[in-house]
Amino acid sequence: TQLLEQSPQFLSIQEGENLTVYCNSSSVFSSLQWYRQEPGEGPVLLVTVVTGGEVKKLKRLTFQFGDARKDSSLHITAAQTGDTGLYLCAGARVQGAQKLVFGQGTRLTINP
Amino acid sequence: KAGVTQTPRYLIKTRGQQVTLSCSPISGHRSVSWYQQTPGQGLQFLFEYFSETQRNKGNFPGRFSGRQFSNSRSEMNVSTLELGDSALYLCASSATGAPFNYGYTFGSGTRLTVV
Numbered sequence A: 001t002q003l004l005e006q007s008p009q010f011l012s013i014q015e016g017e018n019l020t021v022y023c024n025s026s027s028v029f030s031s032l033q034w035y036r037q038e039p040g041e042g043p044v045l046l047v048t049v050v051t052g053g054e055v056k057k058l059k060r061l062t063f064q065f066g067d068a069r070k071d072s073s074l075h076i077t078a079a080q081t082g083d084t085g086l087y088l089c090a091g092a093r094v095q096g097a098q099k100l101v102f103g104q105g106t107r108l109t110i111n112p
Numbered sequence B: 001k002a003g004v005t006q007t008p009r010y011l012i013k014t015r016g017q018q019v020t021l022s023c024s025p026i027s028g029h030r031s032v033s034w035y036q037q038t039p040g041q042g043l044q045f046l047f048e049y050f051s052e053t054q055r056n057k058g059n060f061p062g063r064f065s066g067r068q069f070s071n072s073r074s075e076m077n078v079s080t081l082e083l084g085d086s087a088l089y090l091c092a093s094s095a096t097g098a099p100f101n102y103g104y105t106f107g108s109g110t111r112l113t114v115v
Helices: none
Strands: A005-007 A010-014 A019-024 A029-037 A044-049 A055-058 A061-065 A071-076 A085-093 A100-102 A106-111 B005-007 B010-013 B019-024 B031-038 B042-050 B053-057 B064-068 B074-078 B087-094 B110-114
Touching: A005 A085, A010 A019, A019 A085, A019 A106, A029 A071, A044 A055, A044 A061, A071 A085, A085 B042, A100 B042, B005 B087, B010 B019, B019 B087, B019 B110, B031 B074, B042 B064, B042 B074, B053 B064, B074 B087
Parallel strands: A010 A106, B010 B110
Antiparallel strands: A005 A019, A019 A071, A029 A044, A029 A085, A055 A061, A061 A071, A085 A100, A085 A106, B005 B019, B019 B074, B031 B042, B031 B087, B042 B053, B064 B074, B087 B110
């Protein structure tokens, strides 16, 4: 059983559409991070959210941390082909924060 | 500044052999963590080293071991390789040893194939 459940696992949409990816858990996290990984490379950090209810924007990407710090979402507006990749959420548990626990990832494909 | 460097990028080994993977963290980063990534299990935490000391260990058998040197470079070793050890092994460094604040910087990984 994954500590962090991401949905959907796979998503294929057309360029210009909007999408939301979810990251859910029954555990509380001191922080939650989102990474994007491209084939043959390691994950790259996109954002860290720390406060319950926090919303952060990175150009067309909007990240939200749930009020109870158990879940998060990533919303992409007007998706572009360059957004294609594996999106991973990762949480730092309140106890044992020296390591991150990763979700299974959402493989996103943006079609031209 | 240079990123996290992992060597080699690709490796093919035979069952029963052992392998050593290397990771050079970002200059000044004292924390190095290792993860195994497979299609079925995703990223699984192996262990974390901080100032040459192992601080955390994941749920992997004793065949998986690691160490960190005084210059923060780290190596991980897998002995008696099994087919199921085929994976992308990722090294990640963190400045503070508390990645919950600043996150990890990952290397490109070592793709290990066991045949």
